[in-house]
Amino acid sequence: MADDYDYNFFKDIHKYKIYKDLVNTIDTSSTEFNNCNFDKNDFLEKDIEFAQKLCKKFKYLYQLITADKHNMLTKVDKKYEYTNYWLNYELEQNKKYPLISAELLYHKLKEKDQNFDENNLQHTIHNISEVHLNNMKILEKLYVNYFELHDIIFVYVTSNKSCSTYSNICYEQYEEAIKGCTNPNSSNFCKALEEYRETHEQLLQMNEIFRKCPSDELKKLTKNEKAIREEMDRAVQSVLGIHPSRPSEAHTGITAVTVIGVSLAVSVSIILLYMFTPFGSWLRHRIKRYIAIYKNSQDEIHNINLNSEEYTIRYNSIQ
Structure with a gap:
């Protein structure tokens, strides 16, 4: 099963949580959101009340994220991705309504209210598999x-x-x-x-x-040391031409090499791995990332020290 989901919005989950908590506080029976009045042509009779409540909450969440009164999401790319997760999560939590899916609810909602969301969610709302x-x-x-x-x-x-x-x-x-x-x-x-x-x-x-x-x-x-080791093993086998399907040949070849030869081969392999294989690309990416993390940390520490000095000066001057 392909995993092409974008999980980046979870880095801002604390911002979405504020809107989520607001949605959970509303009384859907007194909330006026038009065009959530489903009937038997839309859902089974036993599912209609739940679908209407969920529709109102979904509209309210969309309204909060769109308005974003506190400008919390101005720098968030694909800020509506959370609405899809929220809708799928709510449906998964209410297993008594297995015939209602995220795509179906959104489709029925758009039938009732064609102007809703100005199609911002058209390519965003979809069913998420249980695994993902x-x-x-x-x-x-x-x-x-x-x-x-x-x-x-x-x-x-x-x-x-x-x-x-x-x-x-x-x-x-x-x-x-x-x-x-x-x-x-x-x-x-x-x-x-x-x-x-x-x-x-x-x-x-x-x-x-x-x-x-x-x-x-x-x-x-x-x-994830285990994954890194396995990635290195695969890369080494690729460079040395060792295939798991031919263990006896690999063993014969390896035992014929002296200790010096093995050391030389490993050294050359590491160089080749770094320069010409996906592992090298992966390793270089990690090295660059750690350098960036270190620099960012140093910048943050520097800014904190500057702020601390400024605060100390102001505090002393007040005294």
């Missing part, structure tokens, strides 16, 4: 708990839960999810997990400066 929806739920949980930690460290908010509680959730969810990634670039989901790990690592580095969470309460997420 589960992936999305994992990323949502990871980023929600990440931002809880982020707010403790940067915003100095008081939380009812300890740093270790949020950190443990991040660690357990990530470690379980990464087991399915046998290749660092095997899917968009695995790439999203790696990006999350790097973001999480930066947060832990910044905590070393602000000291808002005890260091021993924050668990570092491990790199």
Whole structure:
């Protein structure tokens, strides 16, 4: 099953969560959203009431994201991707209505209200498979708990839960999810997990400066070493012409090589891997990314120091 989903919107899940919470507070029975009056021609009689309530909530969510009164989503690309996830998630949570899908509800809604959304959602709303929806739920949980930690460290908010509680959730969810990634670039989901790990690592580095969470309460997420090793093994086999289907030939060839020869071959292989194979491209990409992370961290630290100095000067002058 191809994984061509764009998971980037989860990096802004804390912003969408504000709108989601607002949607959950409305009373759909008193909410006036026209053209959600479905009938037996649209859905089964037992499903109509649920479809109408969901339609009103969906319209309200779209309205909030479109208006974006606090300008939280101005820099977010494809800001409506969350609406598709939200709709699929709500349907998945209400299993009593298996005949209602995201595509069907949107189709019926557009039949009732052709001017709704000005076709902004025309290519956005679609049914998400169970596998990919589960992936999305994992990323949502990871980023929600990440931002809880982020707010403790940067915003100095008081939380009812300890740093270790949020950190443990991040660690357990990530470690379980990464087991399915046998290749660092095997899917968009695995790439999203790696990006999350790097973001999480930066947060832990910044905590070393602000000291808002005890260091021993924050668990570092491990790199997907197994996938990296397997990727290296495949690349080495490709360069040396070793194929898993011919183990006896490979074994005979290897045993005939002296220790010096093996060392030389490995050295040459590593150079060739780096220069001419997908692994080299992958490795160079990782090196550049880590350099960028380091530079960004140094810039943030520099800005923080400048702000601290400015604050100290102002504070002293007031005294």
